[in-house]
Amino acid sequence: xxxxxxxxxxxxxxxxxxxxxxxxxxxxxxxxxxxxxxxxxxxxxxxxxxxxxxxxxxxxxxxxxxxxxxxxxxxxxxxxxxxxxxxxxxxxxxxxxxxxxxxxxxxxxxxxxxxxxxxxxxxxxxxxxxxxxxxxxxxxxxxxxxxxxxxxxxxxxxxxxxxxxxxxxxxxxxxxxxxxxxxxxxxxxxxxxxxxxxxxxxxxxxxxxxxxxxxxxxxxxxxxxxxxxxxxxxxxxxxxxxxxxxxxxxxxxxxxxxxxxxxxxxxxxxxxxxxxxxxxxxxxxxxxxxxxxxxxxxxxxxxxxxxxxxxxxxxxxxxxxxxxxxxxxxxxxxxxxxxxxxxxxxxxxxxxxxxxxxxxxxxxxxxxxxxxxxxxxxxxxxxxxxxxxxxxxxxxxxxxxxxxxxxxxxxxxxxxxxxxxxxxxxxxxxxxxxxxxxxxxxxxxxxxxxxxxxxxxxxxxxxxxxxxxxxxxxxxxxxxxxxxxxxxxxxxxxxxxxxxxxxxxxxxxxxxxxxxxxxxxxxxxxxxxxxxxxxxxxxxxxxxxxxxxxxxxxxxxxxx
Numbered sequence: 170x171x172x173x174x175x176x177x178x179x180x181x182x183x184x185x186x187x188x189x190x191x192x193x194x195x196x197x198x199x200x201x202x203x204x205x206x207x208x209x210x211x212x213x214x215x216x217x218x219x220x221x222x223x224x225x226x227x228x229x230x231x232x233x234x235x236x237x238x239x240x241x242x243x244x245x246x247x248x249x250x251x252x253x254x255x256x257x258x259x260x261x262x263x264x265x266x267x268x269x270x271x272x273x274x275x276x277x278x279x280x281x282x283x284x285x286x287x288x289x290x291x292x293x294x295x296x297x298x299x300x301x302x303x304x305x306x307x308x309x310x311x312x313x314x315x316x317x318x319x320x321x322x323x324x325x326x327x328x329x330x331x332x333x334x335x336x337x338x339x340x341x342x343x344x345x346x347x348x349x350x351x352x353x354x355x356x357x358x359x360x361x362x363x364x365x366x367x368x369x370x371x372x373x374x375x376x377x378x379x380x381x382x383x384x385x386x387x388x389x390x391x392x393x394x395x396x397x398x399x400x401x402x403x404x405x406x407x408x409x410x411x412x413x414x415x416x417x418x419x420x421x422x423x424x425x426x427x428x429x430x431x432x433x434x435x436x437x438x439x440x441x442x443x444x445x446x447x448x449x450x451x452x453x454x455x456x457x458x459x460x461x462x463x464x465x466x467x468x469x470x471x472x473x474x475x476x477x478x479x480x481x482x483x484x485x486x487x488x489x490x491x492x493x494x495x496x497x498x499x500x501x502x503x504x505x506x507x508x509x510x511x512x513x514x515x516x517x518x519x520x521x522x523x524x525x526x527x528x529x530x531x532x533x534x535x536x537x538x539x540x541x542x543x544x545x546x547x548x549x550x551x552x553x554x555x556x557x558x559x560x561x562x563x564x565x566x567x568x569x570x571x572x573x574x575x576x577x578x579x580x581x582x583x584x585x586x587x588x589x590x591x592x593x594x595x596x597x598x599x600x601x602x603x604x605x606x607x608x609x610x611x612x613x614x615x616x617x618x619x620x621x622x623x624x625x626x627x628x629x630x631x632x633x634x635x636x637x638x639x640x641x642x643x644x645x646x647x648x649x650x651x652x653x654x655x656x657x658x659x660x661x662x663x664x665x666x667x668x669x670x671x672x673x674x675x676x677x678x679x680x681x682x683x684x685x686x687x688x689x690x691x692x693x694x695x696x697x698x699x700x701x702x703x704x705x706x707x708x709x710x711x712x713x714x715x716x717x718x719x720x721x722x723x724x725x726x727x728x729x
Contacts, residue, residue, distance in 0.1 A: 392573020
């Protein structure tokens with residue numbers, strides 16, 4: 170691990186505090202982080218797992234290391250070897266982390282996936298990724314059985330929490346004494362993994378296009394030192410809670426790599442289906458969470474409660490990512506908890522590449538500054554740098570290539586050519602940068618609204634509308650207009666106690682004109698009970714645009 174490792178006064182494995190992050194030639198997160206922590210901090214708590222029925226499990230780093238060894242031996246027994254691709258369909262249960270580490274240790278390539286996928290979704294992804302095995306739990310097994318025979322690349326399937334005909338049962342296998350070693354991985358044929366070897370594949374959220382499959386290498390976990398240490402502000406004494414499904418890249422950001430590198434304890438709350446904000450506030454209080462990260466949607470739900478009713482004395486760091494956080498939500502959270510939410514920006518393709526980092530000045534509404542080791546500029550559509558204050562595309566320099574940036578989109582040559590060009594990686598996001606290096610989000614390239622000659626950010630309009638007393642949530646799109654080219658339309662969820670009416674439409678429009686430039690007000694407003702969102706909670710504006718083109722009105726987004 171060369172200069173990246175050090176020992177503290179207790180002889181415990183740590184990373185040096187130097188940034189930017191570098192990667193050694195050979196690196197394996199399972200052995201070089203988890204097993205070392207297990208050796209030097211045998212009884213250090215690694216995970217507190219709780220479900221909505223208040224069942225609780227606790228795991229030390231020693232537990233996690235040995236259980237992952239046992240799972241690795243089961244995979245080897247089932248014929249899995251380095252380079253094989255495995256499709257994971259597991260909810261927020263400890264076995265997700267146990268088997269993920271097992272695959273890392275033996276060099277297999279994992280693909281974490283959302284448990285909300287339909288059988289047809291699963292089939293399409295298995296065909297695309299040519300996966301050899303599926304790993305799931307009993308709540309998802311029926312979906313897998315429905316399409317298994319239509320997926321010729323699949324050779325085996327493991328179920329982690331039950332016994333089922335036609336499946337290898339992890340639960341049964343580990344109950345046979347001596348058959349699966351927990352103390353070491355029993356194979357002399359496992360090659361050492363290089364930092365550049367592929368480690369995982371994960372599909373993007375697909376908010377505006379079909380999901381793409383991103384490939385990350387074994388050096389990727391090291392990139393999340395920025396995410397956990399500089400953005401979340403974590404150390405060995407912290408208990409960190411990120412609200413994320415295991416199928417999202419956000420889970421890799423907030424519940425796994427960087428957090429354990431920092432020596433922190435993960436808090437995993439196993440949410441199934443819908444939840445209420447009071448649940449999370451109670452959890453923050455009961456388990457003395459010190460660091461909390463959630464998407465803006467969750468914060469918007471939580472601030473509807475009286476935050477001062479909860480004892481959050483241990484909470485010291487709050488972060489948010491996924492979409493821009495409206496200032497109204499941020500202010501209400503600060504009033505209720507005394508803590509400023511620090512935003513971060515990145516993608517499934519990256520780690521936290523721009524952020525409001527610990528100790529840095531926060532400018533309300535700004536994404537923050539470029540992460541250590543990420544040389545980021547703003548380019549026009551032709552690839553030329555633009556002056557500060559002018560809108561352009563995020564451009565990440567590949568000289569040197571930052572640790573944590575994806576290798577490529579798998580089987581997507583056209584997308585790779587678009588994203589990687591002239592020595593830069595282009596994210597597809599529009600921003601502007603101020604003179605002090607702070608970045609300000611405008612929107613995805615295909616979301617920016619061009620109306621009557623103006624370029625308008627949907628987030629900017631949403632920010633103004635969100636301050637209206639009746640508005641709980643809003644999503645803004647551009648729709649075709651014969652006069653203006655495009656007009657602004659807002660889909661709005663109202664707070665309890667407010668009812669849709671023509672008078673309320675006019676009031677919201679007039680209010681928006683007062684809050685921002687008059688040309689940015691929504692000329693059309695549609696009230697909705699829900700908004701279409703991706704598995705990761707991002708607004709699916711393409712669905713809204715299609716809905717509007719079809720005439721608006723009745724919608725069934727809860728099924729999307």
